Amino acid sequence: MDILLYLIPIALFLGLLGLGAFLWSLKSGQFDDLEGARWRILSDDDIDAKGSPREDTHQD
Numbered sequence: 001m002d003i004l005l006y007l008i009p010i011a012l013f014l015g016l017l018g019l020g021a022f023l024w025s026l027k028s029g030q031f032d033d034l035e036g037a038r039w040r041i042l043s044d045d046d047i048d049a050k051g052s053p054r055e056d057t058h059q060d
Helices: 004-027 034-042
Strands: none
Touching: none
């Protein structure tokens, strides 16, 4: 039972720390552009507008 005197404050501290990190990430703009990352994965930088591979991207 004495262990609860240590575990409850530690759990509250970790919960507040996680909440603080989440609020900081909201304030700093981490979740501003959720759509951009999804579409950025699909874009292929090695192919030009005609559909052929660009010569300058290949490095030997």
